[in-house]
Amino acid sequence: MVAGVQIHSQHAQQAQTEILTEDALTFLAALHRTFESTRQSLLVAREAAQQRLDAGQPLDFPSETAHIRADPSWLCAVPAPGLEDRRVEITGPTDRKMVINALNSGAKTFMADFEDANCPTFANMLNGQVNLRDAIRRKIDFESNGKAYKLVEKPAVLIVRPRGWHLDEPRVTVDNAPMSGSLFDFGLYFFHNAKELVARGSGPYYYLPKMEHYLEARLWNDVFNFSQAYISMPLGTIRGTVLIETLPAAFQMDEILFELRTHSSGLNCGRWDYIFSFIKKRRADRSAVLPDRKDVTMEVHFMDSYVRLLIQTCHRRRVAAMGGMSAQIPIKNDPKANEAAMSKVRADKLREVTAGHDGTWIAHPLINQIATEIFNKHMLGPNQYHIRREDVKVAAADLASTKVPGQITTDGVHSNVATSLAYSAAWLGGNGCIPLNYLMEDAATAEITRVQLWQWVKYGVRISDTGSVITADYIDGVIDEIAPTLKGPAATEKNLDIVAKYLKSQVRKEWPSEFLTSDLMGYLAVADGCPAQWQRSVL
Known part of the structure; x- marks a missing residue:
């Protein structure tokens, strides 16, 4: 339908008809042709940065942006409608039943995931877009096995996580090159829903994963500006929360917020990917060998340092410092084991709220009550931006610390x-x-x-x-x-x-x-x- 654009799959034909419209594909092609060369250059820069680390160059805060970190005058945008209070965010993939259950969970927001909690089959990606479109318009209700699934009157606020910059979307090519998975996921959701969301008192809100450099945040900001102009939407309508889940990004939190400041809604401690990145980025460093996964907790020095710095940085710039995910889920038919698991969840959420986080993540609706009660007790307002954590002093050595007690068993x-x-x-x-x-x-x-x-x-x-x-x-x-x-x-x-x-x-x-x-x-x-x-x- 659109010159230079090809669809390389016959799957999910009905979803293709509804989502891959001529106008939507024209927009995707425009995104690709405008930003793909920059994306590729940034991915090459990642490889070069890794080679420097392998050669022994230590990670440090960038010298060229010291003035940004030192300047107290700049702030990020005020919270967008529906994002003032994010004390509990539920996350999950975009399956139709899961979308309804998450939106009905009682959590403040729902992070609908096209990334790590989702397998990117073409059917999953396109049906997910259909499900989110229908949820926004309150046309998602359905019945299955005699059970009705229907949205409550006031569902959670929707936030979407597209795939990271490193991933391609091979089922759609533009000028014989695969699209960016990031731009595909972002673009379809934005094109079909941005104006509808605003009309309903919300907006196009995103979680942005796996960035490794502030220039990657600048690319997102450029994409946001381009897209808003494309549909004649006021600049600053889009909001993005960045997951700090790579080791290099922890040294550039101020810079990432600065690049996105007119569109920023904060940072999130993406704890599991952060541990993954810590190992991967320090692959050439024998001293960075970590013990059993269960021993790499939020209390170890490098993890605690990154959390404290994130809260301090966000609150200095007046945006949300979001906590991460407890991996525990409810255990049926074993009350003792379930109580032990939920005790770990309570301790984790208490640690987050007392440290100064403005919200936390959960992966199961039944955990919403636990997380909400803890945040309600310890966070009386909609957020904790007033907690500056001026006591925090985090050096590069703290973020790179390999003091992790535990064994390999x-x-x-x-x-x-x-x-x-x-x-x-x-x-x-x-x-x-x-x-x-x-x-x-x-x-x-x-x-x-x-x-x-x-x-x-x-x-x-x-x-x-x-x-x-x-x-x-x-x-x-x-x-x-x-x-x-x-x-x-x-x-x-x-x-x-x-x-x-x-x-x-x-x-x-x-x-x-x-x-x-x-x-x-x-x-x-x-x-x-x-x-x-x-x-x-x-x-």
């Missing part, structure tokens, strides 16, 4: 292998988040397991309880032991074979791959009917 190795295999198999089967051992696992937690296994093999660490050295062959044996025991609709022999070979290859690489989702995307693309050129060889 047999259970830790087995848990990482099981999580990595189970999640990756589910992802290939179309599911982007899974409950596993009473924890909600998504791409971020799966990434921690993958790079920890690589790190332990790379540096030949010993298992504390057996004294065995962790080698690639040792990991092979654990994989071969665990893979046949995994159950679930996506744990097919084919999927498990793919992910087992993938994990075995990863622990043998000089450096781990940047993202498992990038590595495995080719399998989804081919299943969606894309040309064979999109089938990557990653094994």
Whole structure:
């Protein structure tokens, strides 16, 4: 329909008809042609920055932007309608039933996820857009198995998370190049819903993931300005909350807020991706080997330092400092185990609110009451911007600290292998988040397991309880032991074979791959009917 634009899938035909309209594709093509070269240059810059880290250059606060950090006069935009009070935000994928349940959960906002909690099959991406469009217009109600799903009168405020800058959308090409997944997700939601959202007293609100540099925030701001002008919408209508979930971004929080200041609604502690990034960015540093995943808590020095700096930075600029996700989910039919899990949630949320956070994340509607009660008790106003945390002094050495008590155990190795295999198999089967051992696992937690296994093999660490050295062959044996025991609709022999070979290859690489989702995307693309050129060889 649009010159230079091709759709490489026959899946989700009805959703394609409704969402991939001629006008929408024209807008996507304009975004691609305007911003793709900048995106590519920033991705190249990421690689160059990693090479400098590998060569021993320490991470530090950028010298060229010291004046931005030192200037107390600039502030971010005032909260947009519906974002004044964000004390509890529920997150999840864009499945129709999940969208209704999340919007009805009682949480203040719902972060509808096209990224880490979502598997990017073309059907998932397009049906998700349909579901959000229908929810905004209150036309999402439906019945299933005799049960009615219907929106409450005042649902949560909607915030959308598009994919990160590193991910392509191979099912849509412009001028024979794949679109940015970020621009595809952002653009379709914005084009179809921005004016409707404003008319209903809200606005086009986004969560922006996995940035590594303030110039990547500048690119988002340019995209926002372009898009608002494209549909004749006042500048500043869009709002973006940035997830600080990469180690380099923690050194550039002020700069990221500054670039987005007319569109900013704050920063979020994306804790699980942050741990993943800490390992990956310091891959050449033997001293940065971390213990079992369960021991890398929010209380360890590098995590606590990043949280305190984020709160101080946000409140200095008058925007929200959002807390992160507790992985625990309710445990049915075992009251004792459930109470232990919920006690961990309470402690986590209490830590966040007393530290000065303005809100927190939950992954399950039943946890909303726990989180809300704690924030209601300790945060009497809509936010805590008045808590400046001027006592906080965080140096580069604090953010880079490797003082993490704990050990590497047999259970830790087995848990990482099981999580990595189970999640990756589910992802290939179309599911982007899974409950596993009473924890909600998504791409971020799966990434921690993958790079920890690589790190332990790379540096030949010993298992504390057996004294065995962790080698690639040792990991092979654990994989071969665990893979046949995994159950679930996506744990097919084919999927498990793919992910087992993938994990075995990863622990043998000089450096781990940047993202498992990038590595495995080719399998989804081919299943969606894309040309064979999109089938990557990653094994």
